[in-house]
Amino acid sequence: xxxxxxxxxxxxxxxxxxxxxxxxxxxxxxxxxxxxxxxxxxxxxxxxxxxxxxxxxxxxxxxxxxxxxxxxxxxxxxxxxxxxxxxxxxxxxxxxxxxxxxxxxxxxxxxxxxxxxxxxxxxxxxxxxxxxxxxxxxxxxxxxxxxxxxxxxxxxxxxxxxxxxxxxxxxxxxxxxxxxxxxxxxxxxxxxxxxxxxxxxxxxxxxxxxxxxxxxxxxxxxxxxxxxxxxxxxxxxxxxxxxxxxxxxxxxxxxxxxxxxxxxxxxxxxxxxxxxxxxxxxxxxxxxxxxxxxxxxxxxxxxxxxxxxxxxxxxxxxxxxxxxxxxxxxxxxxxxxxxxxxxxxxxxxxxxxxxxxxxxxxxxxxxxxxxxxxxxxxxxxxxxxxxxxxxxxxxxxxxxxxxxxxxxxxxxxxxxxxxxxxxxxxxxxxxxxxxxxxxxxxxxxxxxxxxxxxxxxxxxxxxxxxxxxxxxxxxxxxxxxxxxxxxxxxxxxxxxxxxxxxxxxxxxxxxxxxxxxxxxxxxxxxxxxxxxxxxxxxxxxxxxxxxxxxxxxxxxxxxxxxxxxxxxxxxxxxxxxxxxxxxxxxxxxxxxxxxxxxxxxxxxxxxxxxxxxxxxxxxxxxxxxxxxxxxxxxxxxxxxxxxxxxxxxxxxxxxxxxxxxxxxxxxxxxxxxxxxxxxxxxxxxxxxxxxxxxxxxxxxxxxxxxxxxxxxxxxxxxxx
Numbered sequence: 001x002x003x004x005x006x007x008x009x010x011x012x013x014x015x016x017x018x019x020x021x022x023x024x025x026x027x028x029x030x031x032x033x034x035x036x037x038x039x040x041x042x043x044x045x046x047x048x049x050x051x052x053x054x055x056x057x058x059x060x061x062x063x064x065x066x067x068x069x070x071x072x073x074x075x076x077x078x079x080x081x082x083x084x085x086x087x088x089x090x091x092x093x094x095x096x097x098x099x100x101x102x103x104x105x106x107x108x109x110x111x112x113x114x115x116x117x118x119x120x121x122x123x124x125x126x127x128x129x130x131x132x133x134x135x136x137x138x139x140x141x142x143x144x145x146x147x148x149x150x151x152x153x154x155x156x157x158x159x160x161x162x163x164x165x166x167x168x169x170x171x172x173x174x175x176x177x178x179x180x181x182x183x184x185x186x187x188x189x190x191x192x193x194x195x196x197x198x199x200x201x202x203x204x205x206x207x208x209x210x211x212x213x214x215x216x217x218x219x220x221x222x223x224x225x226x227x228x229x230x231x232x233x234x235x236x237x238x239x240x241x242x243x244x245x246x247x248x249x250x251x252x253x254x255x256x257x258x259x260x261x262x263x264x265x266x267x268x269x270x271x272x273x274x275x276x277x278x279x280x281x282x283x284x285x286x287x288x289x290x291x292x293x294x295x296x297x298x299x300x301x302x303x304x305x306x307x308x309x310x311x312x313x314x315x316x317x318x319x320x321x322x323x324x325x326x327x328x329x330x331x332x333x334x335x336x337x338x339x340x341x342x343x344x345x346x347x348x349x350x351x352x353x354x355x356x357x358x359x360x361x362x363x364x365x366x367x368x369x370x371x372x373x374x375x376x377x378x379x380x381x382x383x384x385x386x387x388x389x390x391x392x393x394x395x396x397x398x399x400x401x402x403x404x405x406x407x408x409x410x411x412x413x414x415x416x417x418x419x420x421x422x423x424x425x426x427x428x429x430x431x432x433x434x435x436x437x438x439x440x441x442x443x444x445x446x447x448x449x450x451x452x453x454x455x456x457x458x459x460x461x462x463x464x465x466x467x468x469x470x471x472x473x474x475x476x477x478x479x480x481x482x483x484x485x486x487x488x489x490x491x492x493x494x495x496x497x498x499x500x501x502x503x504x505x506x507x508x509x510x511x512x513x514x515x516x517x518x519x520x521x522x523x524x525x526x527x528x529x530x531x532x533x534x535x536x537x538x539x540x541x542x543x544x545x546x547x548x549x550x551x552x553x554x555x556x557x558x559x560x561x562x563x564x565x566x567x568x569x570x571x572x573x574x575x576x577x578x579x580x581x582x583x584x585x586x587x588x589x590x591x592x593x594x595x596x597x598x599x600x601x602x603x604x605x606x607x608x609x610x611x612x613x614x615x616x617x618x619x620x621x622x623x624x625x626x627x628x629x630x631x632x633x634x635x636x637x638x639x640x641x642x643x644x645x646x647x648x649x650x651x652x653x654x655x656x657x658x659x660x661x662x663x664x665x666x667x668x669x670x671x672x673x674x675x676x677x678x679x680x681x682x683x684x685x686x687x688x689x690x691x692x693x694x695x696x697x698x699x700x701x702x703x704x705x706x707x708x709x710x711x712x713x714x715x716x717x718x719x720x
Contacts (some may be wrong), residue, residue: 001124001191001192001193001196002124002196002200003124003126003192003196003197003199003200003566004200004203005067005091005092005124006068006092006094006192007065007135007138007140007182007200008135008138008140008317009038009068009092009140009142009445010038010040010067010102011038011040011041011064011065011066011067011068012036012037012038012040012041012066012067012068012070012142012399013033013040013041013042013056013062013068013069013070014027014040014041014042014043014070014072014075014142015043015059015069015070015071015072015073015081015092016043016044016070016071016072016074016077016097016489017042017043017044017050017055018044018050019050019051021072021223022368023072023096023144023145024051024072024088025071025142025322026143026144026145026146027072027142027143028040028042028051028057028133028617029146029236030134030141030142030146030147031141031142031223033137033149034134034139034141034147034149034151035083035090035139035141035142035672036139036140036141036176037139038067039064041056041062041066042056042706043056043057043058043059043062043332044056044057045057045058048124051417052423055299057588058084059081059084059085059088059090059441059559060084060087060088061291063393064208065088065089066085066088066090066091067092067129068090068093068094068142069081069085069092069094070093070096070132070142070622070681071093071094071095071096071097071127071128072096072097072144075097075098075099075100075107075526076096076110077096077157078095078110078114078128079110079113079114079117079555079705081093081247082114082117082121082123083346084115084704085123086117086121086454086697087251087302088124089181091123091124091127091341092123092124092193093118093123093124093126094125094126094127094129094130094132094142095114095125095126095127095129095187096129096130096131096132096144096562097127097129097674098128098129099128099129100114100128100129100188101129101188101190102129102188104107104692107221111128111156111188111190112259114190114284115190115191116129116237118190118191119191122184122190122292122662124189124191124192125191125192125301125574126184126186126187127187128187128188128190128610129163130185130186130187130188130189131143131144131145131163131166131167131182132144132184132185132186133184133185134147134170134180134182134183135141135181135182136151136152136153136154136179136181136182136467136651137153137206137716138390139284139401142530143183143185145166145167146167146649147170148174149611150173150174150444150660151174151179152173152174152177152179152180152229153179153180154178154179154180154181154292155179155181155200155206155207155208155285155292156173156178156179156180156181156182156207156208156209156210156211156285156288156289157180157181157182157183157197157204157209157211158173158180158182158184158210158211158212158213158288159183159184159186159194159197159198159209159210159211159214160169160183160185160186160200160212160213161186161189161194161215161216162185162213162215162216162416163185163187164185165213165281166185168281169183169211169213169248169284169285170183172173172281172282172285172369173289173673174278175348175424175425175678176285176286176289176424176425176441177425177429177430177433177440177441177445178285178288178289178292181201181204181206181207182197182200182201182204182206183208184197186282187601188626190352190517190630191292193218193219193222193315194212194214194218195223195225195226196213196229198210198226198229198230198237199226199229200290201230201235202226202229202233202235202617204231204596207235208291208295209235209236209238209292210230210235210236210237210238210290211235211238211239211240211284211285211288211315212238212239212240212241212284213239213240213242213284214239214240214242215242215243215626216243217241217266220613220615223597223702224269226275227275228250228274228275228465229343230274231273231274231461231462232410232465232469233468234295234296234462234466234489236274236276236288236292236455236462237273237274237275237276237290238275238277238278238279238284238287238288238291238454239270239275239276239277239278240277240279240281240283240284241263241266241270241277241280242261243262243602248620252550255416257282259647261382262611262613264306265584265613265614265617265637266484266575266607266614266637267612268575268617268634268635268636268637269637270592271461272462272636272637272644274458274462274465274654276291276454276457278450278454278595280355282320282422282443282447283371283450285674286443286444286447286451287444287447287450287451287455288455289440289442289453290416290440290442290448290451290452290455291451291455291458292440293440294379294414294416294440294442294455294654295366295414296455296458296459296462297379297380297414297452297455297456297459298378298380298413298414298459298510299378299379299417299459300323300324300325300378300456300457301324301325301326301327301348301376301377301379302324302325302326302377302378302379302380303313303326303327303329303362303371303374303380303381303383303680304326304349304350304351304375304380304436304451304488305317305350305351305353305367305368305371305380305381305383306352306353306382306383307352307353307354307357307364307381307383308353308383309352309354311352311420311445312351313353314445315381315445315449316348316350316447316536317553318445318446318449318450321418321449321453322449322450322452322454322456323453323456323457324449324452324453324456326349326350326690327349327376327377327409327577327627328349328376328461329347329348329349329351329371329374329376330334330374330375330378331374333370333371333373333374334347334372336373337351337367337370337371338614340353340363340367340370341353341354341363341367342367344354349371350606351367351371353367356427356528359383361499362403363562364382364384364404364612365400365403365404365407366700368380368382368404368407368408368411369407369411370417372407372411372412372415373412373414377413377451378413379413379414379416380411380413380414380415380416380417380419380684381416381417381418381448381534382404382408382416382418383417383418383420383445383453384417384418384419384421384427384441385419385427385441386419386425386430386432386433386438386441387401387426387429387676388423388426388429389426389535390427390428394428394432396574397424397659397692398403398430398432398436400485401432401433401436401438402435402436402437402438404436404438405436405437405438405439405527406437409437411699412567415439416442416451416452416455417438417440417441417442418441418442418444418445418448418449418452419437419442419443419444419448420444420445421441421443421444422444422447423443423444425441432593437662438568440693448715452534464469464674473538473599477588483712494603498713499686499689499690499714500716501549501550501712501713502550502551502712502713502714503549503712503713503714504543504547504548504549504550504551504711505522505547505593505709505710506522506524506547506593506713507549507552507712508693508712509522509707509709509710510680510712511712512682512695512710513677513709515682515712516678517675517678517679517684517707518675518705518707519707520595520596520598520699520707520712521538521595521596521704522593522594522595523538523590523593523594523595524539524547524591524593525574525591525592525593525619526589526591527574527594528570528575529572531544531570531573531592531594531696532567532571535564535567535570535594536567538594538595538596539596540564540566540597541562541563541564541565541596541597541699542564542565542594542595542596542597543560543561543562543563543594543595543596543597544560544561544564544570544574544592544593544594545560545561545569545577545592545593545595545709546559546560546575546578546580546581546589546592547581547590547591547592547593547633548578548581548584548587548590548591549587549588549589550586550587550588551587552585554577554581557577557580557581558577558580558581558585559577559581560577561573561576561577562597563597564597570594573592574592575594578590578592584636593624595708598699598706600665600701601623601665601667601699601701601704602618602622602657602658602667602699602700602704603623603696603698603699603700604621604622604623604672604699604700605620605621605623605633605671605694605695605696605698605709606619606623606675606676606679606694606695606696607619607620607681607692607693607694607695607696608638608679608683608690608692608693608694609691609692609694610690610692610715611637614637615633615637615638616637616638616680616682616683616684617636617637617638618637618645618648618676618683619633619634619635619639619642620633620634620636620645620649620652620676621634621646621652621654622652622654622657623696623697623698630655632648632652632654633646633649634649634679634681635650635654636648638680638683638684639680639681640677640680641677641693642670642673642676642677645676645677645680646669646670646673647672648667649672651671651674656671658700665701665702666702667700667702668702668703670678671703671705672698672700673706675698675705676698679693679695688715689714690712690713690714690715691713691716692711692712692713693712693713694710694711695707695708695709695710696709697709
């Protein structure tokens with residue numbers, strides 16, 4: 001839904017204005033004191049004087065056109081306001097009023113009436129149950145809570161699925177001198193959605209970064225489309241997504257379901273879409289502020305200039321946490337710094353120029369100039385606090401900061417400024433920053449380092465997306481930004497029609513093998529003689545597994561026997577596993593699956609499970625007995641290619657095992673990635689009936705990749 005006209009009205013009517021309402025008082029005050037230049041009309045059914053101004057009894061009494069109606073009437077009166085406004089050609093509404101879908105069935109019914117009427121009459125509605133918006137870039141502020149002064153105008157667009165936190169976020173942004181372009185409190189999102197606002201901000205020239213506070217992603221497909229637009233436009237999205245759930249199993253049978261929790265899937269989807277995820281409101285604003293200031297960073301190699309040895313050590317620790325590199329300075333940089341830094345200082349990265357900065361005000365700036373010329377550095381972090389208290393003669397302070405700002409502007413690489421701790425920027429600090437042209441200062445080493453790490457990761461995703469979109473490199477060679485189509489019907493014709501229940505290994509393996517996926521050979525048998533014959537055919541040693549429809553974890557019931565070396569072993573194993581399976585309620589006809597014994601290598605899990613919102617999701621990680629114990633898994637929302645699977649493998653804590661730890665044979669990770677990508681594509685081809693498909697273990701030995709066990713679960717679709 002286009003929202004450009006909603007956020008840029010030339011005239012506004014406050015419907016339900018009354019001296020008894022703090023919302024009404026605040027909204028009018030905000031419009032009057034923060035620059036709105038158009039007419040503001042007050043509407044009260046009794047007319048008279050409201051807030052010291054003459055009020056109209058209804059929208060119909062207002063002379064001239066109204067572009068936006070800001071509705072504050074009782075819940076049951078909202079629809080009548082929309083009806084009156086629609087007759088007058090008023091197309092845009094902010095509904096402050098609560099008492100709708102958030103209150104239960106009765107409120108939801110009222111909200112549904114509003115939505116139906118709005119759609120029939122092509123109305124744009126923000127809310128209900130929201131505070132409105134602040135379009136700082138255009139001086140339009142129909143917002144129901146007090147706006148602190150001064151309203152800082154800048155390049156961060158803020159979208160919040162929370163009314164109560166909006167003012168706190170606004171206040172913190174001001175405290176850290178982060179200017180906003182637009183802030184919206186979404187309310188119930190009955191019509192205008194977060195995605196609609198993201199689309200607006202992507203096209204908004206005043207916005208350079210987007211900050212989201214999300215309680216839910218209501219439409220993952222639409223969100224994915226908007227996020228990809230933002231990434232290609234070079235506008236970072238930073239998101240604080242709350243509601244992390246305890247990991248819960250999606251199916252009773254597959255290990256994969258226990259590894260893929262709602263929050264884990266969102267993490268994976270955000271990474272694939274280039275959305276930066278943070279864990280606090282402070283990080284939300286600080287990271288968005290930094291990304292809006294510096295834009296893409298060339299790489300992870302950071303040179304650090306500080307006036308503190310202790311801070312240098314904190315920065316080194318946090319750099320490792322964030323995956324940032326602090327390379328040694330080049331010889332020419334070291335030589336130049338030795339001429340600058342006092343003799344009692346140590347020239348290294350991070351660079352502590354020492355407390356001598358209190359004597360030589362040029363020291364920090366000269367050191368910064370030397371480090372920004374280092375050929376082995378992608379960006380420089382400068383640890384510097386804005387002044388808090390004005391001295392008797394502030395002129396030297398202004399001059400020092402202006403000189404530093406000039407050096408940073410002329411530097412051949414980005415310079416990111418971070419303060420020691422997270423404190424408010426004072427009015428004097430704000431004036432120094434403004435008058436000296438000093439760049440944005442990220443608040444505190446902890447938050448600043450997190451923001452730099454996030455900026456590096458986003459920059460990598462941005463460059464990859466642009467290269468892929470331009471066709472400069474093959475799509476498989478860059479970080480994946482897939483066309484995630486959550487919870488949708490696959491475009492591929494299903495390979496199987498009408499699958500039901502749980503397909504145990506013998507049936508699942510046959511299906512995988514038919515698709516060209518490498519599967520260990522096996523033979524289903526129903527008597528001891530056939531079991532021995534199969535074992536002889538494969539050659540000893542062999543494995544015997546219980547086989548019955550709906551039988552999932554065979555090892556849990558004692559239904560697996562390994563290392564069988566002769567006919568007597570096979571006969572005894574057959575009797576034991578069949579008895580174990582027969583004891584399972586509803587097992588049906590029971591037999592055994594005979595397979596050749598495999599050994600060596602590393603066992604992985606490759607599973608696909610359906611997330612109810614985002615659709616099919618791949619989990620790849622250490623398998624076998626280590627699945628639940630280590631939970632070392634990387635997730636990706638489908639579709640994925642082999643290059644993306646390869647990056648997922650690199651994320652595993654146990655990747656050293658795959659690379660040949662302690663002299664073991666290294667795995668051919670490209671071969672593994674190809675097979676796992678093939679499994680993922682095949683899962684997609686099975687259509688909407690698939691609930692989960694799991695291979696555990698997937699044996700990897702050098703370039704040999706082979707599924708040793710498989711399980712397929714189909715969705716319970718009673719309507720079929």
